[in-house]
Amino acid sequence: MNDSFLDTNIIIYSLGQDIEKRTKSIELISCRPFISAQVLNETANTLIRKFSMPINDIKAIITNGGV
Secondary structure, three states: OOOOEOOHHHHHHOOOOOHHHHHHHHHHHOOOOEOOHHHHHHHHHHHHHOOOOOHHHHHHHHHOOOO
16 A cells, blocks of 8 residues: 555546546556545445446455455
């Protein structure tokens, strides 16, 4: 972990279809930044409400550290 902090959008971009945003967000996540519990909750909520992602998939993403 370093001194960087990621927002919910970066995690969502890492799962998206926009190749440029996906590539950059994965690069940022690979630097092992700080991700707060609030950001993880917001990410789960977004994935459920906007993307209808199954809860087991969301658990796997959060447990495995992202993408």
